[in-house]
Amino acid sequence: MTPDHAATGTMQAFVYRRYGGPDVVELADVPKPEPRDNEVLVRIHATTVTSGDWRVRTMCVPTGLGTFARLAFGFTRPRQPIMGSEMAGTIEAVGKDVTRFRVGDEVFGFPGGAMGCHAQYRAMPEDGRLARKPANLSFEEAASLPFGVSTSLHFLRKAGIRPGDKVLVIGASGGVGTAMVQLAKHHGAEVTGVTSSNNLALVRSLGADRVIDYTKDDFTARRETYDIVVDTVGRTPFARCKPVLKDKGRLLAVAAGIPEMLATLWAPLTGSRRVIAGPAEERVSDLAEMAALAEAGALRPVIDRRYQFGQMAEAHAYVETGRKRGSVVVSVDPPR
Template sequence: MKVIAARNYGTPEVLRLEEWETPSPKKNEIRIKIYNTSVNSGDWRIRKPDPKLVRLFFGITKPKQPILGISLSGVVDGIGANVTKFKIGDRVFGSTGMQMGAYAEYTCLPESAVIMILPKEISFPEGAALSFGSLTALDFIQKCNLQKNQTILIYGASSSVGTAAIQLAKHFGSLVTAVCSIGNFELVKSLGADFVMDYEGFHEESHNKTYDVVFECVGKSSISSNLQHLTKGGVLVLVGASFKDMFQAVLISLTKKINIKFGPIAETLKNLQFLVELIKIGKFKVVIDKSYPLEEMAEAHRYVEAGHKKGNVVINIAS
């Protein structure tokens, strides 16, 4: 099978096309013929690595698992002897989690993984994109305990996480202010944003509003600038927090008793099912910016790392 492997950490050029033996599922595993995967911030941060702390989890000198990629969609084409939840031919989507391995034509996962049947209302590209940004946004919004009529500012609102967060915040009845580039105003308004603001406007002295939740999606604004716009007793969310940000957030939480959320999310089938139900009733949509063939993975990484994508970037592997 074809895979994209990162034998070393570094620039997108470390991503190389290789031929590997197609895996066979163990007794409790399913084998998925992958149709689509996606490239997200987590992928390029592991590849780079950024922060350097990534090495402690994924390999000190080089990636222990050279095939990156977390989210996928495809068709079950092999099952282990003990598998009961899936059958050959099932359309599926979900997350490989810390196991990664989605940058490939096939992968094997335990049937207990965060994988579920892909409904007919959702395309393979949408399924592959759904299980990163959308799950991330939902988990953090749940951690905030976002309530009806609360105000939320979403910084980096046109990103994968941001486009999901807008829709979820509106679903829960919140008033949404979206911060993004002027060229993305129409997109975020179409997703439900009540107010829009560009990045310069956010940082201007005249911007003196405060919000119940400040939801920083892209790791490009300082904690201090975000706290200026947080109401007393509000919640600051740092989706793209660096190690330095995390350390600072812990100190602020302890010394100033400010509620700051960061860190890994909890990927659950319950949350994935929740998103599926919203899509089915027309209350949520997956925003896809660009798609690339598997062979152009390095270019896809360059584009995503540049930080200007609108929603999600999808990789086409099979059809």
């Protein structure tokens, strides 16, 4: 932030005014948020570009969800012009009723669908999805956690994962997959990751007991069956997955469109196997849980590429390839 920004109460942010390719994001001066009485103002040091940012920027969403996405994010153009669902930074100001945090605290946060993190500052309620940054993580590492971890916590909770469960994670090298593999292992599951040749070593290093290279092998053609199949890619419909699910097995359709959402209703009518789909709940308690897991060494951030703030469009372009491994982090203002 320059002296001009301070004098005019503005900050720099990346905004998008229409849906489209990476070139729709542009740097702009926008009003700097003023924390309300119950809010803290975070000076952002690091944020990320996630698959969620790609989806809201392009409105490229799973089958049948286009109208719902536009109702949620703006019908003809984006309602919230600043993307970015996760960040880490330092508290610069607090509202008069704030008791949980103080100026100078190092935090990480997950506004989730409310976004607004591709900016120098984000105001957040003190009882929102905000927690102290794990001491053993850098700002970049902390910013990379919430999107994938909170999604994984939600789906594994819904599945009722238990020690000894056999879990197959399709898309084990992505933002959600890398968290899913680690959390399933943490719950005592036996984990198989499905990924391409380039990412086999990464997925093994996250604790997967077995890996399947989808460029050479089709997991549906094997004789193995699983208690839980997690599909983070969205190309394995329930019908295809059913033969590899054990009795009472669950398909966690993380990237589901309407067909898999309807399967959540009809699957229980036709047998013991279930489908779990829909938007992940964004819980306040998840932040403290992931911080504790990271501090205990049970959760390791996976950062693929790092970009500077001015390279936001390049970060978007890379995420749009669909090939990122873990998270793509963007450095904003360095800590003072």
